[in-house]
Amino acid sequence: MKFDVNTIDKKWQQYWKEHKTYRTSTETTKPKFYVLDMFPYPSGAGLHVGHPLGYIGSDIVSRVKRQQGFNVLHPMGFDSFGLPAEQYAIDTGVHPSVSTAVNTKRYQEQMESLALSFDWDRAVNTSDPNYYKWTQWIITQVFESWYDQAADKARPIAELIAHLTSHGTRDLAAAQTEALDLTAEQYKAMSAKEQSDVLMNYRMAYRGVSFVNWCEALGTVLANDEVKDGRSERGNHPVVQKPMVQWKLRITAYADRLLAGLDTVDYSDGLKAQQRNWIGRSTGAQAFFDIEGTDKKLEVFTTRPDTIFGTTFMVVAPEHDLVPELTTTEQEKDIADYQAYVGARSEIDRQAETKVTGAFTGSYCINPFTMKRVPIYISEYVLKDYGTGAIMAVPSDDDRDERFANKFGIEIIDVIDKSKYPGATNKDKVGIMINSDFLNGMEVPDAIKAATDKLVEMGRGEGQVNFRIRDLLFSRQRYWGEPWPIIYDVNDIPHVVATEDLPVELPPMEDFRAESGVSPLERATEWNVTPAGRRETDTMPATAGSNWYYLRYMDPTNDKEFVAGEVVDYWQDVDLYVGGAEHAVSHILYSRLIHKFLFDLGKVPTREPYKKLLNQGMIGAPIVSIHLGIMLTEDGQRHPVWVGDHIAENTPLEVDGLGKGHLVLDESSGTRKVPLRMVEETSVDNEPSYRIYKEAIDALSADEAQDAAYFRTILQQADTFLWETDKEGKQYLELSFQMGKMSKSKYNVITPDDICARYGTDCFRMYEMFLGPIDQAKPWSVSGIDGVYRFLRRFWNLFVDDNDTLNVSNDTATKEEMKVLHTLIKKVTEDIEKLSFNTCVSAFMVAANDLSKGKGKCDKRAVLEPMVRLIAPFAPHIADELFAALGGVGSVHLAPFPEVEEKWLVEDSFTYPIAFNGKTRLTLDFPAGASKADIEAEAKAHPDVAKHLDGKTIRKVIVVPKRMVNFVVG
RNA sequence: GCCCGGAUGGCGGAACUGGUAGACGCGCUGGACUUAAAAUCCAGUUUCCAUUGAGGAAGUACGGGUUCGAUUCCCGUUCCGGGUACCA
Structure with a gap:
């Protein structure tokens, strides 16, 4: 019985595969536990040592839960649609379906060699038609829904049609693109196409014009989170703003629920904060300012209605609809010049810019509270997509407004006295109102309310909540994604493809280069022209496949439904989700959205998809250079x-x-x-x-x-x-x-393969866990891996004699040995629950040291056999080898996880630190059950204690049983 | 700028709800085994002072505070990492 890690690794990996040791049962009698890893995009570079950090952590949890009698769902799959695969195809000429298949195979092999206990029979692949059939189906459901704000849920579009037909838009509280005012008669009198356009205003998946992030180099639009510093995250190409008609998902309708749901899940504070910031809820007021000389009003959103007396000018976005009307003849040139200047500037220019710029329209508003004329400017610091695209500028209480006012010589009126709050900034919203008529003397929060009430009373506005989050852009003019399952009829009315006709498969294409805003699928005419009409040629972004995949694992081969009701009722949701922090916003937020949508439809029983989320830290590596x-x-x-x-x-x-x-x-x-x-x-x-x-x-x-x-x-x-x-x-x-x-282009990718070959997979797994807390970023280094190897060797040596022959005795274990065992069981069980895997490894080392050092090593089966079951989640191969050698039946990974017996942990005595004024000077042993008074009396009498007390008065003695003793002396 | 983390020996990191700071591992030093090396094993290893047996002082980024007692709680400062930004 030799400690030959490579042989042991191969033997057991083969065994697990043949015996389907990790198969998830479809039985629903056992309690369930769902452990999910974020599935990877299968890149050509393969796995590096950073990937397994999370995979190993989740694998340990899965294995423990399995041993503890749970029915564990621990699946893996591939996020194979999307830009990288397609870009790789364009670069290399290899079709994405081919490269994806090759890479997927490599990933699976690597994962198997890391002994990750996935049930591969449940693997999903987002670019597989059997999978994306259901991605498309979900989108058809989204298309066929609208959001009822009164019921605060999504409802079938048929119910909206019924409402419009009988009441028009009266009493309709719906999430919408723009406010419509229709009677039932008007609606009914409309043509089919007109009605379809009205519905588009309410659909959860809708087409609409908006300014989008256009990336010329990639030939497609990008979501906000695919853009970084004005450049595409993938490929680092410039991105510009461009108005386009695109498919969008009405995520804004769910903003409040996505926010509220965060309080019910176990994510890190940082991640919750990121999501909250992304959603960006701000409360304030809508206000209408009369535009001088017309009957039009300028609508603004402000979080500071209290400062309205300090409003000395207005600013609207350069792209604002009213700009042409507002511009007077004298100002036409200024405005046109400024618009040209803004239009020529990329996102990067804009972000680099620190000085304020703008132009005067020549028009004025009337401040509804003071009735004074205030000039209207345009400036790029006002964003057309946020709020109403127009602001009331208060230079006294907003830094940007102040800079603008200074530059253009606009009056500044102080409206808040902050002298009571030294150091307060404009953002703190504190102070006492001045120069503000009926608001004077009020504290800011009261004034906000009073001003809002006044606006309502005057019929000039009302309290309003605004969100930073925009509707989710869901069109890509790219090949490698799910085609939108939509067909436009002769009247250009969009219809969803019937479920029985799904999936709408991607047509085979050789040349699928994107050409400035036109989807490559436009060129697949034999595909996109159908008897029912022309197909939608936009595809979906990669998030379409990944935002619901956790549900498909529950029922991966179901060809009737995306997941069967009784199956999802059993599995419910993900108990532990592990993955990189780079997906903190987009992926998590969007799958929460889809989950809530499916909840509204009654398709899933829970309100949130992921109960607990763990972000593993990134592993960095040196980028080395020769001089x-x-x-x-x-x-x-x-x-x-x-x-x-x-x-x-x-x-x-x-x-x-x-x-x-x-x-x-x-x-x-x-x-x-x-x-x-x-x-x-x-x-x-x-x-x-x-x-x-x-x-x-x-x-x-x-x-x-x-x-x-x-x-x-x-x-x-x-x-x-x-x-x-x-x-x-x-x-x-x-x-x-x-x-x-780690990146291929920096030549610093370290793959786990070499390390596994040299030290064995178990050593690699334990070493990665031993590096430190799993959620912390750390540099890769192999220094220290020898220590883990030595530990495994020592652990193994407990079972064998000097000739590598199994040598385990059936003698009764000593009390000390049982204490070592159960201390270990307790520590490991608790720390796995806390996801503190590094301390588990330490605990194993301590136990192995305790059992092999001192007076001869421990060879008792009663101690060693449970230790094998205990270490199985960490070192699965060695554990199975030892388990089999000890005569175990089947795999150790299906054997019960040891349970702690507290009786072995009972201490007869406790070593008390004896402190004087809080400084520990010596320790004394007292019986575990000793009373406070006894301890105090005995301690005082002890000669060593007396020495410290000599010549001093005892003011107080603090005795905390099983903790410490402190003498307060003076 | 704002939000979220973090700072403990030469290094990675431990320390339960405030109770013996530095577990475990690496590295280093010395020793055993060996012709030698590797491997393995044993001992030591926060710093400073002292050392015959001893022992003593300081110490968890920095400055304050609460407490009998603070790595842990509070206030302020510095530095590092991550996210985000003309968001009204």
């Missing part, structure tokens, strides 16, 4: 040379064949990235340091990998190496490094 310098020889020749990182400029050099000279660093020198796998990690003066050895460079010529080819090309830039020699006489060069995200 290229120039050697200037005495005869004035320049020779490129590879030098150590720490060699300074002007260092004298001497090289065989080149003679003497010194080092020059100029524009032709610099650093070049080195593939991390060729580099050795060492420690110099306690700082991590990286070297490349001559051997590694020599081995390069035989290396066929892509990164080796890259590095060979790099190394051609100089053929001289200024080697240094380590204490073993080996030649190396010192490299520089900086920590960063």
Whole structure:
């Protein structure tokens, strides 16, 4: 029985596969537990060591729950639609369906080799027609729904039609694109197309014009969260704002419920805060300002109606509908120039801009409270998409308004006295009202209410809530996504494709490059022209497939429904969801939306999809660089040379064949990235340091990998190496490094494969857990992995003698040994519940040390056998090997998880720290049941204590049983 | 700017609801085994002072506070990480 990790790994992985050890039962008698990992996009790079951090954590929980008798759903699948796969296809000419299949297979193999206990029979793949049939079906349901604000839920569109037919828009409280005012008669008199357009105003999935993030390079629109700093997150291409007709989902209707739901789930505070910020609820008031000389009104939204007496000008967005009307003849040129200036500016320019700009329209509003004329300006600092696209500017209490007023020489009226609140800023909303007529003397919060009430009374506005969140853009002019299941009839009226005709499969296409705003599917004419009409050619964004996938795992092969009612009634929701924090907003928020929608339809029994969410920390890795310098020889020749990182400029050099000279660093020198796998990690003066050895460079010529080819090309830039020699006489060069995200382009991707091959999968798993708290970001380093390996070896050695033969006795274990065992069980059980896996590993180490050190190692079956079941979730292969050797039946992973027996943990005595004025000076043992008085009396009498008390008065003695004793002396 | 985290030995990190700070591991030092090395095992390892047996002082980013007692709670400051931004 040898400790041969590779053999053991292979043997048991094979066994689990053959025996379907991790199959989830369809029986509903056992209690359920659903542990979900965010499914990956299967990229060509494969898994790196950062991915498994979360996977291993969730796997441990799954295994424990399985052993504890739960029916565990622990599935995995692939998010294979979307931009990256398509972009890769365009770059390489390999069809996405092909590359996806290859990558998916690789991912599954890697995951299996990490012993992740997924039930692969339940795997889903978002680009599989059997899956996206139901993605499309859900969208048809969204299309066929509207949001009833009175009932606060989504309802079938047929019920809206009934309402419109009998009452028009009277008594209709619906989420809508714009407010409509129709009688039943007007509605009924409309043409079919007109009626369809009216319904579009209310549908949960609707087409509408809006300014969208247009990315020319990718040929498609992007969602807000796909744009970062004015550039596309994928590919880093410029993004501009452009008005387009697009499909959208009315997420704004759910804003309040998405906000409220956060109080019922167990997510980190940071993540909840991010979601709240994204939704961005702000309360304030709507107010109407008369526009001088017309009967039109300018509608504004403000969170500070109290400051209305300080309003000295108005600002509307440059794209605001009223701008042409507001612009007077004299101001036409100014306005046109300014609009041209804004139009030419990209998002990036706008964000870089700090100074205020704008132009005067020539028109005036009347301040409804003061009846004074206030000028109307346009400026890009007012966003057309937020609120009403117009603001009342209060330069005294808003920093941007103040800057604008200063620039344009506009009057500033102080309306709030903040002297009572030193240090308060405008955002704090505190102070006493001044210069504000009936509001004078009020505190700001009271004034807000009073001003709002006054607006209502005057019929000039009302209290209003505004959201930052915009309706979700759900169209992409791309190939690799779910086609919208919509057909437009001859009258251009959209109809959903009937469920029995789903899925609408993607037509096979060879060339699917996007061309400026036109979907590639437009070119698939034999596909998009049908007898019923033309097909919608927009596809859905990647989030369409991922926002409901957790439901499909429950019932992955159902071809009648997306998930059967009785199945979802059993599985309910996800008990633990693990994944990267980069999906904190988009993915989580959108799947919460779809879940709530399905709840309204009665398709799911819970209000939230994910009960508890764990974000694993990112694992970074060094990006290592080799230094290229120039050697200037005495005869004035320049020779490129590879030098150590720490060699300074002007260092004298001497090289065989080149003679003497010194080092020059100029524009032709610099650093070049080195593939991390060729580099050795060492420690110099306690700082991590990286070297490349001559051997590694020599081995390069035989290396066929892509990164080796890259590095060979790099190394051609100089053929001289200024080697240094380590204490073993080996030649190396010192490299520089900086920590960063693992990425193929930085040549610092570390895959788990090599480490598993060298140390075994169990060692890799435990080492990743041992790195630290799972939710913390950390740099990858293999220093320390030997310690985990030594531990596993020591653990194994408890079971075998010096000849690697199983040697376990049936003798009764000592009290001390049982105490070690049960201390361990208690600690591990509690810490898994807290998702504190690093401390679990420590606890195993402590126990292994306790049992193998001191007076001979423990070989008692009564102790060792439960330990095997206990370590199984962490080291699944070794545990199964030992379990089988001990005569266990079946797999250890289906054997009961040990339970703590408190009787072994009872202490006879407790060691009390004895402190004087809070400083611990010594310890004394007292019986566990000793009374406070006894402890105090005995402690006082103790000679060592007396020594500390000598010459001092005891003012107070604090005795906390099983904690400590403190003498307060003076 | 705003929001959310975080700061503990040479390093990664422990420390229950305020109660012996530094568990566990790495690294380092010394020793055993070995012809030697690797592996393994044993001992030591917060800092400073002292050391014959001892012992003592300080210490959890910094400055205050609450408390018999603070890594833990409160106030302020600095630095680091993440998110987000003309959001009215």
